[in-house]
Amino acid sequence: MKFAKRVAETQNAGLNDLYTAPDPQQISFAGGYPDLAMFPQAALQVAMDHAMANPAAFQYADSWGYRPLRDQLATMMQADGIKTSGEHILITQGAQQGIDLTARLMIDSGDGLVVEAPTYLGAMAAFNQYEPTYYEVPMEDDGMDLVALKKILMTHSVKMIYTVPDFQNPTGAVMSLEKRRALVRLANQFDVLILEDGPYRFLRYEGTSLPPVKSFDTQGRVVFLGSMSKILSPSLRLGWLIADPEIMAGIEALKGAADVESSALIQRGVTEYLAHVDFPAHLTQLQDTYRDKRDVMLEALHRFLPADYTVTEPNGGFFLWLQGPAGLDMTQLQRDVLLPAHVSVVPGRNLAPSHTTQNGARLTYAAPAISDIEPGVRRLAAALSHAAARAQVK
Numbered sequence: 315m316k317f318a319k320r321v322a323e324t325q326n327a328g329l330n331d332l333y334t335a336p337d338p339q340q341i342s343f344a345g346g347y348p349d350l351a352m353f354p355q356a357a358l359q360v361a362m363d364h365a366m367a368n369p370a371a372f373q374y375a376d377s378w379g380y381r382p383l384r385d386q387l388a389t390m391m392q393a394d395g396i397k398t399s400g401e402h403i404l405i406t407q408g409a410q411q412g413i414d415l416t417a418r419l420m421i422d423s424g425d426g427l428v429v430e431a432p433t434y435l436g437a438m439a440a441f442n443q444y445e446p447t448y449y450e451v452p453m454e455d456d457g458m459d460l461v462a463l464k465k466i467l468m469t470h471s472v473k474m475i476y477t478v479p480d481f482q483n484p485t486g487a488v489m490s491l492e493k494r495r496a497l498v499r500l501a502n503q504f505d506v507l508i509l510e511d512g513p514y515r516f517l518r519y520e521g522t523s524l525p526p527v528k529s530f531d532t533q534g535r536v537v538f539l540g541s542m543s544k545i546l547s548p549s550l551r552l553g554w555l556i557a558d559p560e561i562m563a564g565i566e567a568l569k570g571a572a573d574v575e576s577s578a579l580i581q582r583g584v585t586e587y588l589a590h591v592d593f594p595a596h597l598t599q600l601q602d603t604y605r606d607k608r609d610v611m612l613e614a615l616h617r618f619l620p621a622d623y624t625v626t627e628p629n630g631g632f633f634l635w636l637q638g639p640a641g642l643d644m645t646q647l648q649r650d651v652l653l654p655a656h657v658s659v660v661p662g663r664n665l666a667p668s669h670t671t672q673n674g675a676r677l678t679y680a681a682p683a684i685s686d687i688e689p690g691v692r693r694l695a696a697a698l699s700h701a702a703a704r705a706q707v708k
C-alpha cells in the first residue's frame with residue numbers, strides 16, 4: 315500500500331524512544347508521566363458521578379467545548395496574566411491537539427517553522443505531518459537564543475515559532491521576562507505566529523512565576539495552550555487553546571473537522587471537580603511532591619555523575635537535561651549500557667530536527683517512586699562511568 319508521505323514523516327519522529335521494552339527491574343527516567351499516586355481519584359469519581367446524573371453529559375454538544383468549563387479556565391488564566399474570557403477559549407484533546415490544529419492552520423508543505431533545539435518530541439511528530447522547513451534555535455539557560463532567532467527571521471520566511479517557555483520539555487529552562495517581551499516584538503516585526511505551549515506553567519515549585527508570552531501579545535498573534543494532563547490526569551485528554559478571533563475561527567473549524575468535539579462527559583466531570591475542590595491546594599501538593607523528587611535526583615546526580623557530565627536545575631515541571639561530553643551518542647549508550655543496567659532516559663538525538671543534540675538526554679523525576687530515584691541515578695552514573703572507561707581502553 316502506498317501511504318501518504320506524512321505517515322513516514324510521523325513514524326520517523328522517534329516517539330518509540332519514549333517506550334522501552336517492559337523490564338520489571340527497570341527504573342525509568344524516560345516517560346514524562348505524572349506521579350501515579352497524585353491523581354485525585356476519589357474527588358474525580360464524585361465529580362464524574364455528578365456529571366453522569368445529567369443526560370446531557372451523554373449527548374453531542376459543540377466543538378468549542380462546555381461553556382462553564384471554558385469560563386472556569388478563563389478565570390484561572392486571567393489570574394495567571396492572560397486577558398481572556400470563556401468566549402476565546404476552545405477545549406482540545408490535550409495540548410497535543412492544540413499543537414496539531416495550530417500547525418494545520420498555519421503550515422503548508424515547505425513553510426518555515428522555528429523550534430527550540432532541543433524541543434518536545436511530540437510537537438515535531440505533529441508538525442512533521444505538514445512537512446515544514448524547520449529552523450532550529452538553540453536553547454539557553456533563560457530560553458531560546460533570540461540573536462539566533464533574529465538571524466533566521468531576517469534571512470528566511472517563517473510562519474510560526476513553537477516555544478515551551480515554562481519548564482521546557484526537555485531542558486526544564488524558563489524563558490526570561492525580557493526574552494518573552496522581545497519574542498513578541500520579533501514576531502510582530504516579522505509577521506510570525508507564536509505557539510506558546512504551557513502544560514507545565516502551574517508546576518512552579520520555586521521562585522516567582524513569569525507572565526505567559528501571550529500576556530505580551532499586542533497583535534493577536536500568540537496562541538496559548540494549556541493542559542490538565544500534568545496537573546490533573548493525562549487520560550482525561552483535556553487541554554485548552556486561547557487565541558484571538560481570527561485565528562480561533564480557523565482553529566474551531568479544524569477542530570470540528572478533526573473530531574467534532576471533546577467529550578462532554580469528561581468536560582462536565584472536570585467542571586464539577588474544579589467547582590468543588592480546592593484546586594490551588596491540589597497544585598501545592600503536586601509542587602511539594604515534585605520539588606522533593608527533584609531535590610533527590612539533583613543531589614544524587616551531583617554525587618554520582620562522572621565529572622564530564624552536567625545537568626540543568628529546573629525550578630518546576632518534570633524534566634532536567636543531562637549533557638554528556640562532545641561526540642557521545644546517548645542513543646547507543648541507552649541501548650548498549652543503560653537498558654542492560656535496568657535504567658532508561660530519553661536520548662537527545664530525536665529531540666531536534668537536525669538530530670544534533672545526541673550527546674544529551676532528558677531525565678524525569680516526576681514518574682519514578684521517590685525511593686527509586688537515588689538507586690536509579692547510581693545505576694545511570696555507574697553505567698556512564700563504565701562506558702567511558704571502556705571507551706578509553708579501546
Ligand SMILES: Cc1ncc(COP(=O)(O)O)c(C=O)c1O
Nearest residue numbers: 346408409410434483541543553
Ligand atoms: C511540552 C508539551 N506539550 C504538550 C504535551 C502533550 O500534553 P497533553 O497530554 O496535554 O496532550 C506534552 C506532554 O508531554 C508536553 O511535554
